[in-house]
Amino acid sequence: MFSTRLQRPLVAALAALLVVLCYSTESAAQSPDQDARMRALQQQLDELNREIKAIKEETTKTSKAVSTSEKKFDSFMKGFFGTLDASIDYTTKGMNGMVAYPYTCTGPLGGPPCTAVTGSPKAAPFGRVGWMAAMSSNGSNIGYRGTHQIGMSNVDFIYQVSTAFSVNSAPGLQDTWTKSSNTVQGAIGLGDTFIGLQNHDWGRLRFGELYMPYKTSTDRLNPFAGQLGNYNVIVSNTGGDNRVEFGTRMDHAITYTSPNWSGFTFDLAYALGQNPDPSNNIAPEGSPDCSGANSPGSGNLFLNCDDGGFNNAYGGDLKFEMSSLYLVAAYELHQNVNRSSDGVGANNPIYGYYVGLGNGVSPLLDWADYNAYFNEYPTAAVAGSPEYSTAYDLANEWAMKFGGQYRFDFGLTVSVLYEDMHRDLPAIMEFQNERQRSSDWVSIDYQFPNGSDRVAAGWAHATATVGDPGGQHNFNPNGIGDNEANMYTLAWWHKLDKQLTFYMDVADTANDGNAHFDIGAGGHGIKTDCHDATHPLFIDYSSAGPTTWGGCHELGISTGLNFKF
Amino acid sequence: MLGAAALAGSSSGLAQATPSWPPEASARPAAESRIPEIVISAARDQAITAKVVEALRDDPHVYAEHVTVVTENGVVRLQGIAFDVGDMQRMLYLARRASGSRRIVNEIELLVDVEDHD
Numbered sequence: 105m106f107s108t109r110l111q112r113p114l115v116a117a118l119a120a121l122l123v124v125l126c127y128s129t130e131s132a133a134q135s136p137d138q139d140a141r142m143r144a145l146q147q148q149l150d151e152l153n154r155e156i157k158a159i160k161e162e163t164t165k166t167s168k169a170v171s172t173s174e175k176k177f178d179s180f181m182k183g184f185f186g187t188l189d190a191s192i193d194y195t196t197k198g199m200n201g202m203v204a205y206p207y208t209c210t211g212p213l214g215g216p217p218c219t220a221v222t223g224s225p226k227a228a229p230f231g232r233v234g235w236m237a238a239m240s241s242n243g244s245n246i247g248y249r250g251t252h253q254i255g256m257s258n259v260d261f262i263y264q265v266s267t268a269f270s271v272n273s274a275p276g277l278q279d280t281w282t283k284s285s286n287t288v289q290g291a292i293g294l295g296d297t298f299i300g301l302q303n304h305d306w307g308r309l310r311f312g313e314l315y316m317p318y319k320t321s322t323d324r325l326n327p328f329a330g331q332l333g334n335y336n337v338i339v340s341n342t343g344g345d346n347r348v349e350f351g352t353r354m355d356h357a358i359t360y361t362s363p364n365w366s367g368f369t370f371d372l373a374y375a376l377g378q379n380p381d382p383s384n385n386i387a388p389e390g391s392p393d394c395s396g397a398n399s400p401g402s403g404n405l406f407l408n409c410d411d412g413g414f415n416n417a418y419g420g421d422l423k424f425e426m427s428s429l430y431l432v433a434a435y436e437l438h439q440n441v442n443r444s445s446d447g448v449g450a451n452n453p454i455y456g457y458y459v460g461l462g463n464g465v466s467p468l469l470d471w472a473d474y475n476a477y478f479n480e481y482p483t484a485a486v487a488g489s490p491e492y493s494t495a496y497d498l499a500n501e502w503a504m505k506f507g508g509q510y511r512f513d514f515g516l517t518v519s520v521l522y523e524d525m526h527r528d529l530p531a532i533m534e535f536q537n538e539r540q541r542s543s544d545w546v547s548i549d550y551q552f553p554n555g556s557d558r559v560a561a562g563w564a565h566a567t568a569t570v571g572d573p574g575g576q577h578n579f580n581p582n583g584i585g586d587n588e589a590n591m592y593t594l595a596w597w598h599k600l601d602k603q604l605t606f607y608m609d610v611a612d613t614a615n616d617g618n619a620h621f622d623i624g625a626g627g628h629g630i631k632t633d634c635h636d637a638t639h640p641l642f643i644d645y646s647s648a649g650p651t652t653w654g655g656c657h658e659l660g661i662s663t664g665l666n667f668k669f
Numbered sequence: 670m671l672g673a674a675a676l677a678g679s680s681s682g683l684a685q686a687t688p689s690w691p692p693e694a695s696a697r698p699a700a701e702s703r704i705p706e707i708v709i710s711a712a713r714d715q716a717i718t719a720k721v722v723e724a725l726r727d728d729p730h731v732y733a734e735h736v737t738v739v740t741e742n743g744v745v746r747l748q749g750i751a752f753d754v755g756d757m758q759r760m761l762y763l764a765r766r767a768s769g770s771r772r773i774v775n776e777i778e779l780l781v782d783v784e785d786h787d
Contacts, residue, residue, distance in 0.1 A: 185735055187752050187782065245782040249750075268782050295782060320779070327754050329781045336783065348783075364774050425775055427765075511758055551755060551762075555730035558755045597755060599730040605753075627783030668732050668752045 184669070186246035189330060190271040191607075191664025193240050195623065195632040197233040198657030204228075204578035207453060214457025215535070218581040226577065229653055231637025240629035241270040242664070243330035245295050251302065260302045262310070266295030270629065281639035282346065282650045284402040286392035296353065308361040317359065317371035318436040319351030321421035322507050325432075325519040327549045327560040329627055332662045333593030333611025335521070335545045336626020338564040340503060342525050342539040344589070344620040345652070346631045347397060347412075349539075350436050350503045350525065354417055355391045367426040377415030377439065383494040384413040384442045396441070403445075403650065404640045406473070410445040410491060414438040414501070430509040437502040441527070444470060444491040444498070446536060449646075452574030453581050454535045459489055468496050468532065477645070487646035492533070501527045501539055515553060521545040537571040538587070547593075555599065562593040572618055576654035577636075580617050587619035587654070605666045611659070618654040632658050714740040717768050721745055724767035731759045736777060738764070748776040 204226040209218035247266025254261055267290060269275060275290030287294060298312025318340070328334040340350035354375035362370045377395065378388040385408045387394050394400060394409030395417070401407040421434035447455045447469070458466040463475070474490035491497075505523035512518075527539035547562035568585040580586065595609040611623045615634070622633035634656040718740040725733040733756070736749035745768050751757040757777050764773050 182734070185750060185752075185780070187780075243782045245780075247780075266782075296780070319783075323779045323781045324754050324757065326781075329753065330783060334783075364776065367774075427772075511762070513762075515762075517754075517758055549754070549758075551758060555728060555759050602728075602730060602732045602734075627781070666753075668756075669734075 183248045183250045184246070185249065186266075187244055187666065187668050188271055189242045189244050189664060189666040191240050191242060191331075191609075191629075191662045193238045193332065193630055193632070193660055193662040194235060195238065195332070195630070195658065195660030195662075196235045197229075197632060197634065197636070197653075198659060199229045199233045199634065199636065199653045199655075202229055202578060202653050202655070204653075207451075207581050209453040209581060213454045213535075214460070215454045216582050216584070218453060220580075227638075227651075229636040230651070233636050238630045239272045240624075240662070240664075241272050242629050243627050244269055244271050247295055247297075254301075258303060258305075262300045262302045262308070263298065264312075265292055265297050267292050268295050281637070282403070282633070282635050284399045285397065286399045287397075288392075305363065307363045310359045310361075312357065313353060313355050314357045314359050314373070315353045316351055316357070316373050316375070316417070316419040316436055317421040318419045318434045318503065318505070321371065321423055321432045321434045322351075322505065322521060324430065325507050325509055325521050325545065325547065327517075327519075327547055327558075328562060328593050328595055328609065328611075331593075331595060331607070331609045331611075332623050332628050332632070332660045333562065333591055333595075333609065333613075334626050334628065335547070335562065335564050337591050337611075337613060337621055337623060338566045338589060339505075339521065339523055339543045339545050339626075340525075341621070341625055342501070342503075342527070342541070344538075344566075344587075344615075344622070344634070346622055346625045346633050348626045349396065349412065349438075349501070351434075352397070355388065355395070357417075367424050368422070369425075370422045371420060373417075373419040375417040375419075377417070379413075379415050383410075383444075383498055384415050384440055385409050385494070387413075396438070401643075401645070404643060404645060405445045405448060406477070406491070406645050408442075408445070410442050410494075412441060412443060414441040428511040428513070432507045433504070434507075435502070435504045437500060439500055440498050441501045442494060442498050443527075443539075444494050446497065446538075446573040446575065447492045448489055450489075450536075450574045451576065451579040451581075452536055452572065455574065468493055470494070481644065484644035484646050487644070492536075496530060496533050499528045501525070505543075507545075515551040517549040517551070519545070519547045519549070535571045535584075536573040538569045538573055541569045542567045557599070558597045560593075560595050562591075564591040564593075565589070566619065566621060568616075575652055576618060576620060576634075577651045578653055578655070580654070583616075583618045586617045587615075589613060589615045589619040589621045591621065591623070603668050606664075607666060608661070608663045610661050613658045615655050615657065620652050620654050620656060623658040623660050628662075632660055634658075710742060714743065717743070717745060717771065720767045721747075721764045724763045725760060728759070728763055731763065732756050733760055736760060740768075744772045744774060746774045746776055750778045750780050752780055754779065 205220040205222055207218040207220055209215055211217050245266055245268045249264035252261040269290035278285040296314050298310040298314055300310035302308040326335045336348045341348045357373055357375040359373040394413040396412035396414055400409050416439045419436040424431045458468050464471045469490040470493045471490055478485035503525040505521055507521035509519045523543040527537055529537050544565040549560040551558045566589040568588050572584055591613045593611045597605050597607045599605050613621050613623045615621055620634035622631045624631035634653050635650040638651040718738050721738045736747055739746045745764055747760055747764055761773055761775055
């Protein structure tokens with residue numbers, strides 16, 4: 105517009121000059137005055153030409169600047185990414201009608217064989233534990249990522265800021281009857297957030313809050329991520345319930361990703377423990393929660409990180425991908441995991457036996473802390489019981505897994521995974537070791553030729569553990585090893601366009617008598633687990649926390665929309 | 670962010686070497702005898718990249734907005750992020766088909782957020 109407005113009068117002036125020039129040429133005789141006028145006119149003409157040229161150049165510069173600015177803006181906008189996902193679920197905990205009994209035992213250390221005292225059953229499942237509808241936000245997140253070339257070097261500075269949030273509820277702290285956490289949902293940083301360096305030849309180094317390679321290396325084997333019945337209900341979930349132990353996002357982590365060498369790549373990770381307490385009983389410096397999630401005292405326990413707090417974490421993977429074949433091995437270690445709260449309020453008769461030996465007798469129990477508590481709050485302490493001693497119940501936990509995937513050209517993808525998880529306890533504590541077992545996972549996934557629809561089926565299996573703390577309300581001490589579980593999942597995705605997907609998903613978790621796996625751990629917003637609605641009326645650290653029912657049989661159907669940008 | 674990158678050869682060299690690509694089969698030996706191999710290779714890489722980018726862009730169901738395609742010496746690299754396994758598998762399949770079954774290096778990072786709320 106600017107150039108057009110100016111050019112028009114200038115062209116008109118030029119035309120007028122030409123007319124004058126022609127008229128003068130035809131009608132006047134060649135005189136010195138006329139020559140001088142002609143030269144003056146010519147000069148004016150040249151000057152006008154220069155002005156037009158300058159205006160044209162200015163116009164070109166302006167349009168180039170606008171174009172560059174638009175490109176920069178487009179590039180900036182494309183750094184944003186995210187997923188919005190919400191579903192309507194209809195699920196049951198499958199524990200209606202369950203009965204819990206106390207047991208009397210006659211075996212060594214007060215253990216099995218045991219007899220149920222059927223004449224005096226304990227309280228039945230409390231609350232709405234049958235079919236219930238719920239709206240769930242699943243894996244919704246938003247983030248921004250980018251790269252910045254460092255000077256003229258071939259090294260890039262990379263960065264990402266992201267957050268996980270709920271589509272259907274307000275952000276805030278988690279303070280449910282099954283979990284207390286100081287981590288603010290929906291705040292920037294609750295998601296892979298890092299800075300780092302990247303180079304084509306030597307790979308990528310990142311520092312921040314990051315998922316461990318143990319997770320990312322096998323994400324592609326889990327077609328149901330974020331949905332009911334995804335593989336993390338059982339895979340990497342040592343104790344059942346809702347919290348996946350291995351392959352989680354770690355605070356203050358450093359990860360390295362190698363370049364691709366003929367199909368081989370590897371990752372290494374180290375999460376700094378930053379814990380001044382040798383028993384890792386406090387939250388790491390710089391973190392809002394205990395390592396392993398949860399705030400100190402979650403579950404109506406002492407204000408400690410004694411439900412899985414650990415120090416350093418190490419991890420790594422080795423991957424090979426060629427054509428349609430993908431193979432992976434991964435490992436993760438958590439150093440000195442504190443699970444001393446596992447005994448509090450437990451129904452394992454061997455724990456009861458050690459308590460029954462008398463105050464201060466068994467070195468397996470932390471009588472010193474219990475007595476300090478008793479002296480301060482004698483009434484509440486009577487309802488509680490001592491923790492295990494950290495001299496015995498502080499141990500490394502590690503896991504390794506091997507997986508493979510093959511995609512056939514006609515659209516079928518087959519994924520398999522085997523996992524082995526360990527807690528390195530002394531033999532005397534193995535009776536309550538529920539963290540040591542293996543997992544199996546198989547899924548088949550078929551994508552229709554035009555890419556609009558996809559269907560998948562999955563099966564996960566948890567093998568029996570070495571021991572059991574007996575935290576279940578209906579724990580059967582005769583059933584050590586009776587805690588295997590199977591999970592079955594079916595799902596259908598229909599793409600409405602490139603970004604919007606409709607899905608429907610059905611999952612079923614069948615637990616053995618002492619097992620308590622859910623159907624939503626590892627990403628689905630609403631877990632539908634083996635907890636009934638019992639909740640503490642007040643905080644007294646007396647273990648009156650959520651009540652878990654072994655052998656629950658969850659079933660659920662979920663349908664929702666997923667949008668990516 | 671779906672984009673293409675030519676890695677070798679200058680743009681002017683490419684323009685001279687490939688007035689139309691690919692050249693007719695009968696004309697190719699004569700053309701290659703005059704054009705440096707590195708230029709031909711770069712042009713070939715660029716053509717493969719263009720085909721893969723087009724395949725990803727034109728597919729009505731795959732979301733590849735955050736993926737970049739790079740071809741180097743006939744090896745196709747898919748770099749960037751995807752949000753579900755289905756998209757990643759579809760991208761690999763389309764790239765393999767569009768490139769004529771060339772080697773595909775999968776450098777797509779799956780961003781699967783599974784923040785627990787237990």
